[in-house]
Amino acid sequence: MKFNLGCQLKYSLTQLSTLVFNISAINNEYQKVLQSHLQIEPQLVFDEYIEPYAKNQYFRLNAPSGKLEISYQATVELSHFYEKPDAIPEVLPGDLPLDTLHYLYPSRYCQSDKLTRLAQYEFGDLKPGYSRVTAICNWIYDNVSYLSFSSNQNTSAYDTATERVGVCRDFAHLGIAFCRALNIPARFVSAYAYGLNPPDFHACFEAYLGHRWYLFDPSRLVPQNAIIRIGTGRDAADVSFATFFGAVQMEQMRLFVEPVQDPDTTSQDTPAYTSEAIATG
Amino acid sequence: MKFNLGCQLKYSLTQLSTLVFNISAINNEYQKVLQSHLQIEPQLVFDEYIEPYAKNQYFRLNAPSGKLEISYQATVELSHFYEKPDAIPEVLPGDLPLDTLHYLYPSRYCQSDKLTRLAQYEFGDLKPGYSRVTAICNWIYDNVSYLSFSSNQNTSAYDTATERVGVCRDFAHLGIAFCRALNIPARFVSAYAYGLNPPDFHACFEAYLGHRWYLFDPSRLVPQNAIIRIGTGRDAADVSFATFFGAVQMEQMRLFVEPVQDPDTTSQDTPAYTSEAIATG
């Protein structure tokens, strides 16, 4: 399935400032970037960096006082790996690839160390496997209210577990924290997503199961097969779409995500909710 | 039912210090202090204070450097009011006595303001009344591990709701916070209790229902009809059994609580778990 997607970001700077962006769709075997275009007004040189483990693409600008406009556009083809949920086991800590271990450790917004007992009470007796992470997502969906503007940049899974309100970012953080508390590696995903209203950057998470990273979205806001990954990290701190050093005011943010019609579209090739498991890495 | 109870507290002071104690059983219509004796070694003058609303008895000493020993002993007769749980409704905020309103507000260890959604999710749909507070206690018993030394003087209901471990004090704080979040006045009770092993000061709580204060103990450690109240307050901060200003080291603490056999004992007159509601104020 192919998507056209992108964003237009307008800023006003009152002094020379440094900006770091993470808005490009990643390019890997599950998600091929067929073409992309980045335009910066005024024209500025920038540094690029592809994080070697997760392949997130960052670029950095030193921009002068005045207006700044970033336009990114890409066509991306998703070739997710689909699996039957029942066939996907958890991987024991003794068998995990050693480079997934740091996705077991607590992070700024996912204090799994403080949620261990809660996770055990709610999910400790469930059958290990994909279905247990589904149970985590269902619990979040059932027990946490989705409410725009109910949380802020400081809100963490520890808060959300008790305050029971948040947005997609908070839902993802709580899902990650519960997984880690159960010894399932989990990581944060920032994404473009088809069907969000109003359009915005989306957040969900991946859990490492059956020796793949599978996608989970406890917010249920969009079909999982229409989530185009920008970056993965331990939590939102790693994949902020824009980080500023200086004096920067956002003036406008526009996003778009559209499926590209293909003559040979199959049934899996339309954005649709699915009960199948989708591996993204 | 009558009890002999008391405590022996030994301290070592390295300088002139002030100590405030709240260890005397209160005397009210539900709990009559038949006799009591307080002994202080060395002999010191002390100030006494009975808090007018809750009737807690505090006494304060200014004690010199050296050893200090406090011995308190009393015989107390409990005349609790018993009621069928089904007959006890909640009182609407519009009908609450105005002097109970401050037991609806959040306090240091009972941040009901941050637990509102959790309380609504877990208990919001239950039938109002005594049975809803019982459901709160059952939830705490089922979802929080009782573990000695698992919490400290800073631990609050907000922590316990998520960390799911604590002692009787934490269980009481969480019960209080949930009640307040549902607009049920609730207060902390410090107590002597028959059957604690090892003997220690106990903590439970009271909720205002059916125009009385009813006793609840989510720890289930002792029979409710064998709890002899020392003090009530918003939370543990109000009824610490001992508060020090200076340099004071506890060296020993001994408590005892024993039922006094009476020729005319009825069935309600032995320490026993009961499904009846017990009003204590």
Next chain:
Amino acid sequence: MKFNLGCQLKYSLTQLSTLVFNISAINNEYQKVLQSHLQIEPQLVFDEYIEPYAKNQYFRLNAPSGKLEISYQATVELSHFYEKPDAIPEVLPGDLPLDTLHYLYPSRYCQSDKLTRLAQYEFGDLKPGYSRVTAICNWIYDNVSYLSFSSNQNTSAYDTATERVGVCRDFAHLGIAFCRALNIPARFVSAYAYGLNPPDFHACFEAYLGHRWYLFDPSRLVPQNAIIRIGTGRDAADVSFATFFGAVQMEQMRLFVEPVQDPDTTSQDTPAYTSEAIATG
């Protein structure tokens, strides 16, 4: 010095709701209410309650769905007790009136138990007395940014000590917490205040020194002698100007505070910043 003051509060209710207000100026020997008028539209019966210790006046309404308008107006004469700051000592815990002790304990928004070392580091070596509380206020003024809308109903002194931003309520909570951490009883004051722009309810605090309650305002937003007390409590949880049970939306809030010109006005009889200590209780 005399003031005309009052407020007009407009609400929209979508169901029968209970509202508790604490908006009346207290009447005591330092602050005499010469006349007052409370008007409720539609006309409704209400319950009144004067809290016996602090003399706060609460009233409660059960109001039907629809519009509700509360108008309060009063003329108040302040007769504060003035003292030279140098003459005001701290009171040792062993000499404190026993009914001030609970203003030493931590409360919801003033976690003095967690700020003890910080208070000791910053103020522990200062000379005890009124000047030490002044030093606390100066520290808050110098180290915390006053920024409207920077905090919310959950924000506490523990947060403000580290996040270093807040409004008058947060400044007061931090002042109280520091005092208690140094064994100085302190309590929250809600007030009308002359000179706030935009007009709003004000918050400051009182510390118990030299056997009186002295007023402190680390926000420095208004002259201390133009602060007319509504209520005192352990912290903001006790003296919320309006508490709702039901479905209540505020539509408008207007306040006014105006000095009343008197023929025989002396120099102390105009709103003015002063270095003298002002006792209010």
Next chain:
Amino acid sequence: MKFNLGCQLKYSLTQLSTLVFNISAINNEYQKVLQSHLQIEPQLVFDEYIEPYAKNQYFRLNAPSGKLEISYQATVELSHFYEKPDAIPEVLPGDLPLDTLHYLYPSRYCQSDKLTRLAQYEFGDLKPGYSRVTAICNWIYDNVSYLSFSSNQNTSAYDTATERVGVCRDFAHLGIAFCRALNIPARFVSAYAYGLNPPDFHACFEAYLGHRWYLFDPSRLVPQNAIIRIGTGRDAADVSFATFFGAVQMEQMRLFVEPVQDPDTTSQDTPAYTSEAIATG
């Protein structure tokens, strides 16, 4: 300068468990491991992993129920880069290598996002450069009490900033959080250190200045030139010396660190406090 160092760790397992260790001295251009020996009793196969960015060495065992003993011993030669503190500037965010950016972001124990204003108040006006990080370390040393067992695995910089008590791990976390709040990349260092009494694993931190990682130790417990690095990470979560999955009880932990006498020792070649800056990466 050369050191012999190592540890002996004894555990008791009540079931088959997985253990991950990070106890090996890293090998890089500043710190050469001349020889090392790892012994495991009973003999078990293990997986090894060298984290590509920081070069931390992890090894993982699946160990059966019973006793387990890990003995690690190495000889390490330090060839630190020394620089005059005055010559070391901060690096502007626009000039930082892009792979250092994630050391600017908040992490589990270093919530720099919540400490921004505090850092600005205390250090914002200081001259940027090495000396500003020294000022941070001095502030921590002067304002936080070092007290064994005063913190636990949940304690974070946010707590330590206010509670003002901790151990070396907490001192390092606070230093890191302050640096990040000032846009200075900083990372946690776990280490062997000569002179700790009792011997234990040590924690300090590195800040990225003048295009190198420089070592800082706000605890002042040991000479900086006698700190042998085990691992670096965002905070303690990344470099725990031992992580368990299963049922593992530590029974004994012994560490040793001894300088190796060399015929051609120069003055920099003895463990000694120094005012020079030491780069370790």
